[in-house]
Amino acid sequence: MTKRRTLLTLLSLILLVSVLSACGSNNGNSSNTGGQESSTPSANTGDKKEQPEPVTLTIWVTSREQDDFGAQMEKEFLDSHPHITLNKVVKEGDPGNEFYQAVAAGNAPDFVSVSFTMMDKYMKAGILEPLNNYVDNWDEWSNFNKTYVDMFTVDGKVMGVPNGVSPMLFGYNKALFEKAGITELPKTWDEALEVAKKINDPSSQVSGYSTLAAEWTEWFFQYYVWQAGGDLTKQNADGTAEMTFTDPAVIKAAEFYKQLRADKVLQSDLTLKFDNLIEKFAQGKIGMMPFAGDWVSWAISLGMKPEDIGLMLPPAGPSGKTATAIGGSTFVINAKTTQEKKDAAWEYIKYQISKDYMTKNFQNIASKGAGNPVVMVRDDLNINDFFDFPEEYAEVLKSVTDVGRLEFYGKADFGVYVDRAVQKLLTDPNADPTKEFEAAQKLAASEVLDSFNEKSKQ
Template sequence: MSRKRMGWSRWVALTLVLALSAMIAACGSGTKNNEGASAGNSTSPSAANTESQQPANDPQVEITIWDQVNPDDIGKLVGEELQKGFEEKYPNIIVKHELPPNGTNDREVFVTAMAGGNGPDAYSVAYFPVIGDWVKQGFALDLSDYWNGLADKDQYLKSAMEGATIDGKVYGIPNFMYATGLLYNKKLFADVGLDPNKAPANWDEFAEYAQKLTKPEKNQYGYALLGMDWADWWFEYYVWQAGGDLTTRNADGTVTLDFSKEPAVKALQYYKDLKWKYKGVQKNVLQGIDENKTDFFQGRAAMILFGSDGFAQLVQNGIDLNDIGFAPFPVGPAGKAPSQVGGQYWIVNPKTSKEKQDAAFKYVEYMTSKEALEKMLTFQSDNGIMPNLLSVRNDVDPSTFVQNVPAGLVAGVRKAAESTQLEYFLKERLSPYVVKAVQKVLVDEKADPLTELKAVEELAQREVADPYNKEIKE
C-alpha cells in the first residue's frame, strides 16, 4: 500500500483482490483511484418487518458510509447481500452508501473530507501505518468501550490489533491484513539448477540466487527490486533483517531517527551490492511496482516480494500456482527476517454525534464479523476466486474455502506470518527522505550508504522529527 500508501494493498489497488478485500471491509469501494467516478448515494431501505436485534421502536438514525457498490464490481451481488443483511438486523439504522469524493489518493481524499467536516461516519481504509497519525489528528474515535463490550473480541488476531492499540486505547477494528514473503518462479529456479522447492535462506544465498538467475540474453533477471515510489517500503525489511529499524518510538511518544545507525547502513550497502556488485536486479531500478510485478508475471523477474493477499493476481495473469513458491524472507546479519504485516482498519468519526457513533460501530462490528467474512469467502470460493490466505480472525480460516491450491503456498504464508513486524513509526511522513537515500545508491555506484543516510537523516530531523517531537511534548 503507498506511502502514498504504506502497505501491500497499493500493490493490488487496481486489481480484483483489493476490490474484494475492500468489499469485505466496505462492500464495494476503497480503491485508490476514484477519478472518473460520479459521486452519488443511495439510501438503504429499512426492513421493519424483519427479525432484528434492535427493537423496531428504537429511534431511527442515519449514517453515511463510503461503500457504495459499483455496478461493475465483480462482487456486486455479495456486497449488496451483506449490506442488506445489516439492514435486516438493524432496521432503525439507515445507511447512506456513497462513493468517496473524486481523487487520485484515497488518504488525501479522506483527510480533506475530515478536515472539512464532511467525512463519513465510519471508514474502512485506515491503513495500519497511518492510523496513529489519524488518531493524533483527531480523525479516529477511541473505540475502547465498544471494543471491551465485544463478545468475540478475543477472536481478532493480536497482530492485527497491534497497530490500532495506541497508549492502551483501541481506535480501529481490522477488516483486512496481509503478511509479506518472497515469491519465486520455480521453473526459472530449475532452469539454472536451483532446487525449486528451496528458497534462499540468507543474504548470501539470496545474492547468489539473484546473480545466477540473471540472464541478460534472455531479458531475465533475478530479483525485482523496488527503487521507485515507496522504495522504503521494501527497504525497511532489510533493515529489520540487519537487526534494527528506521525509527524508534520512545516511551514519551517522541520519535528518534535511526537512518544512520549500523543496521540501516548495512541494509543499504546490501541493496547497493545487489545492483552494482551482483548485478542481480533489473536495469531500471527506478521503475515502479506495477512494472516489477509485470516482469514477474511475464517471467522476466525470478523473485519478488509479495503479500498473502496477492495470489489472485497470479491466477489472473495466467500463472499456474504450482509453478511458484512462497517463503519467509531470507535472514540477514541479525539472524531474523520478520514479515511485514499490514492491512486496513475500520475507524469511526469522532466528530459526529454519539448516536451516529453507536450506529456506525454496529456497522463495523457486522462487517468484520465471522458471518460477513465467511460469506465473502464463500462467494470467492463459488466463483473460483483466490482469497487472501490470511484472516484477521482466529475463527475464520480462508484455506478451508480454497480448492486446488498447493499446500506449499498455504504453508508458506503461515510460516511467514509466524514472525511479523509493523512498518516503521512515522513512515507516512518520513518516507520521502528514506527513498531519496535508497535511490541515490541505486543510480550512483560511487554513492556511500552512510553518507547518504546521514544527509537525509539530518534533513528529516529538522523538517519532521523536531516539529513532531515539539508538538508531542506540548
C-alpha cells in the same frame, strides 16, 4: 497525492478487494454532521435490539458498482437495520488515507477502513472513537486474534478493529528456480544473491532478483534494515521520534542493495514502477522479490500459472534473523460525529466483520476463482477452509506472525527522505551509503522532525 498515499492506495485497495470487495461500501463511512464528541455511549450499543431513531450514514465507496453478492449482503444489513440509511459518496483510491484531512475539514465519514500504516498517526490525532463499549458487548469479539487487536489498543482503549491482514512475504518463480536447478530455497542474503546469479538471464530479459528502485523504495528497503538488525527511526516513550538513518544496519542494507546492482541481478530497467514489477513477475521475468500474499490473485489475473507462484519468508540478513511487515486494514469510527451515528457505524462494522459475513464473502470469492493467502483476523476462520493453497502457503502464514511488524515509525513523514537516498545509491555506482544517509537524515531533521515530534507528544 503524495507517494505515501499512492502506496497505501495500492496496498489497501488490494486488501479491500480480497476481503471486502463484495460489498460496494467497502470503506463505508458517514459524513460528519458537526455533532460534538460524546464520552458516554447511548443505550443501543453492543447487541441490544431496541430500534433507535432513524440515522443516515454517508459512506465512502470506491465505486457504486456492486456484484450480486455485494448487493445481496447490503440489502440483508439494511433489512435488519431499518433505522439506518446509506448515502454513498464515491472516493477514488483509498478513502482511509483522506480521513484525517476530512476530519479537519469537517466533512469526514462516520467510519472508514484505514491501513495499518496510517493508524499510528490517527490514534495520536485524537480523531478515533474508543470502541470498548461496543466490542465488550459483542459475543464474537473474543474470536479476534489478540496479536492484531493489541496493535491498535492504547492504554486499554481499542481504537480500531482489524478487518484484513496481509503480510509482506518473499515471492519466487518456481518455474525459474526449477530451470536453474535450484532445489533449496535461499535462507540468507548471500544465498539469495547466489540463487539470483543462477536465474539471471539477460538474453531472455530475466532478472534474478527485483526490488523497488524508481519509487517508494523505502517500502521494501525497511525490511532489509530490520533483517540487518536495526531500524530507520526510534519511537520514544512520549511518542516523539529519533532518526537513525545512520544506524549500521541501514548501511548494511544499502550495501546489499549496491551489491545486487553491481552483480547485475536486479531488473535492468530501474525506472519500472511498482505495478510494472508485478507484471514482470507474472510474466516470468523476475526470479524473486518481496511479495505480499494478497498479490497472488493479481499475478494470476495477469496470466501467471498458480503453480509457479512460490511464497517463503524473506531471507535473513546479517542479524541472522528474518523480518518483514504486517500490513492490513482496520475499521475505525470518527470520534467527532454524533453518538447516534457512532452507534449506527458500529452496527455496520460489526456486520462486515461477523463470522457469517466473512464466511459468505470468502465463499463468494472462492466461487469466482483464485483467492489470496492472507492471515485471518479471526481465530475461528481459516483461509485454507476456502481455498486449495499449496502446503507451503499455510506454513509461511503461520510463521510470519512471529517475524512481522508494523512499518517503521513515522514512515509517512520520513519515508520520502529514505526513498531519495536509496534511489541515489541504486543509480549512482559511486554513491557512498554513509554519506547519502547522513545527508538524508540531516535534511529530514531540518524539514519535518520538529513538527512531527510536536504533534506526537503524548
